[in-house]
Amino acid sequence: MKKCYLLSILLLIIISLLLFFSRKKIKKVFFPEKKIYISKLVSHEDKKLIRLLNKALADEWLAYYQYWIGSKVVKGKLREETVHELIEHANDEKKHADMLVPHILKLGGIPILEFRYIRKISNCDYIAPPSDGDLKLILMQNIEAERCAIKVYKDLLNVLDDQYPKLKKDLIFILKEEEEHELDLLKILKKINY
Numbered sequence: 001m002k003k004c005y006l007l008s009i010l011l012l013i014i015i016s017l018l019l020f021f022s023r024k025k026i027k028k029v030f031f032p033e034k035k036i037y038i039s040k041l042v043s044h045e046d047k048k049l050i051r052l053l054n055k056a057l058a059d060e061w062l063a064y065y066q067y068w069i070g071s072k073v074v075k076g077k078l079r080e081e082t083v084h085e086l087i088e089h090a091n092d093e094k095k096h097a098d099m100l101v102p103h104i105l106k107l108g109g110i111p112i113l114e115f116r117y118i119r120k121i122s123n124c125d126y127i128a129p130p131s132d133g134d135l136k137l138i139l140m141q142n143i144e145a146e147r148c149a150i151k152v153y154k155d156l157l158n159v160l161d162d163q164y165p166k167l168k169k170d171l172i173f174i175l176k177e178e179e180e181h182e183l184d185l186l187k188i189l190k191k192i193n194y
Contacts, residue, residue: 042107042108046107046109047109049159049164050108050109052156053103053104053156054112054121056123057101057111057112058118058119058122058123059149059152060100061093061112061118062118062122063089063093065090066129066141066142067087067089069128071083071086071090073129073133073138074086074129074138075134076133076135076192077192078135078188082135082139082188085185086142089181089184092181096174096177103164103166103167123152124149127141127142127145129141136192139188139192143182143189146185149178150175150179154175156171157171157172157175
């Protein structure tokens with residue numbers, strides 16, 4: 001009996017080690033209403049993609065806030081046109097975040113739950129607008145942020161293979177809007193410089 005018990009423990013340890021060192025990691029999902037855990041296999045590639053998508057999600061939330069707060073404090077020539085553009089872009093950034101989350105969940109990941117980690121994991125960070133509300137500087141900061149976002153989505157599309165057609169379609173859509181944001185801001189900046 002004791003020998004059987006020791007063999008069972010040894011077998012359990014071996015299985016645990018195999019699972020730990022295998023290419024696929026087991027993620028436990030808890031459903032509180034049923035009080036059960038369901039194991040879901042998440043491949044190494046999907047884990048990497050989830051991490052990249054969460055970084056992009058962090059960027060979208062920081063971009064949302066950067067546009068939103070910029071629209072509140074901006075001052076100067078062409079203020080009304082700039083405020084309209086900043087609010088429109090803020091809404092687009094929130095829409096992009098809404099588009100990314102279902103893909104993270106579908107891959108078996110969890111979107112960023114703690115706000116304090118958003119800035120820590122972001123690619124593009126947050127650029128605080130100047131306290132004097134300088135319109136030209138706010139435009140340049142947001143152009144810089146858009147250029148970072150464009151690079152992030154191009155890089156994401158480069159690592160994505162064809163097994164994720166819906167994700168690829170959404171990333172292309174987001175990239176196109178980020179490129180349009182950059183052009184919109186450049187148009188206003190040109191008007192100020194002339």
